[in-house]
Amino acid sequence: MRYAFVSTLLLASLLLAACGSPGDPAPGTGGEITVAGSTSVQPLAEVLSEAYMGAHPEIRITVQGGGSSVGVKSAAEGTVDIGTASRQVKDEELGEFPDLRVFTIARDGIAIVVHPDVAVDAVTKDQVKGIYEGSITMWSEVGGPSVPIIVVGREEGSGTRGAFGSLIMGDEEFAMVETAILQPSNGAVRTTVSTTPYSIGFVSFGYLDGSIKPLAIDGVEATVENALNGEYPVVRPLNMLTKGEPSGAVKGWLDFILSDDGQAIVADEGYIAAQ
């Protein structure tokens, strides 16, 4: 009796394991949109998704992070409906994935931020370059106290790092000083800089809050106004990528984002309209 019970149980569990959930709708149709990629785009994408889902309750949009290169790769391979990236798509990537379609939905500034107690408010672009190269190692070299600079950066696949590289360091694939602490997202960089005295890092404008202090670069404050009028030097595109031309729910959402309503939300969130 007991053997019969146990064997039935085993068989039942095997059968249950073999069943999946009722067929997931094909990407782009029905009403499911999966988004993954840049952590810089993530907060904006979440707000845009909430606005769209409010008007279209049959659509479900889920947003994940992972970094810009994850966004490019996932979109190109069709793992998600929309991949996001906070940098230009590289030529090699376009060459490897010719089906990729790129839509610039906004532009975003990158702020150089420091721990709030650091007694430095402004630096030059060359000084930032020196700090991240490792040629400047003490805060005293940029007007602060005689304390070593703790450099915080992002992993190599980060779009924010890539954009920072091309706009400040002069090379997207620059060699960061080897003692830099690498964190895997904008949020993690912000947390690290806000809790580590004498640290410096770079984050998307969308992540600026009271816990970290943005520095002025070459005399220009890190504000949205300065990014809008072109004075702030570190601004990059926020891109949404699809495999092939978008259709169905994906197209609907992208059209919304690029419309006046969508761009108004972009501006409200502290980003710059795509133009």
Place this chain on the structure above:
Amino acid sequence: MRRRYLVDRSVRYLLFFSALISLFIVFMIGLFTLREAWPAFREIGLLSMLTNSEWRPGRDQFGLLAMIAGSVWAAIGSMILGVPLALAGAIFLAEVAPVWMRGIVRSSVELLAGIPSVVYGLFGMVVLLPVIRKIPVAGNTGFGILAASIVLAVMILPTITNIAEDAIRAVPREYKEGSLALGATHWQTIMGVTLPAARSGIVAAVILGVGRAVGETMAMIMVIGNSIVLPRPLNSNPLTLFLSQARTLTGNIAVEISYATGLHEDALFATGVVLFVLIMIINSSANLLIRERRR
């Protein structure tokens, strides 16, 4: 009658089949990892990967030396901190503790084993790092091998304590009674007779703990800094090596795999193969020692 026999046979086959599945899965994981890693071994070369200290995928540099050093130093640090603590716990549980206390201590140690590694990482980031940062050494960021060692030591504590306690309990009573009869104190008996007798089991416990330390990923990413640098002392004091940032083999894979393509991705699988082999060696030596003890 016949039905009972049939049920008996089918359950036997079902269980055999379930066991085969685990074997099959291990085999498939190993094969898949090796297959994905093969292009990397072919194009970069195993020797080059193991001795090159530069890991810059953007410039086609795939040297694992810095990460191997990071994993090794973190494991060594965790052994220095964790093994004495775990052994002390095991001796306490097996020899010294009154019966009522044994249950409490053992349950707490087992609870430690149940805490998810990301929670350990969080604890490390929020509590440990500010404390370590207070050490007045130039270049001390709090992140680094010391933080990793402390977190790992706590994580491997249950593993080592559990197995070491079993090993100590397995020492025949006659040894202990003989020693006490000859006039030795309890402590002298533990140090002079019980522990040496349990030696191979204790070593097996430590080795398994090390295996767990080498395989830890999430907590490492959160506290070790992930800098691609060969760990080195920060000033003339060699102990400051433990304050150096580092990156572990496991952290290397986890941080980069989601966006790596082409040769970079294959190189990460090759890192996985290196880890696989390392842990297999560690576990096999532990098993050999346990078996030897049982004889």
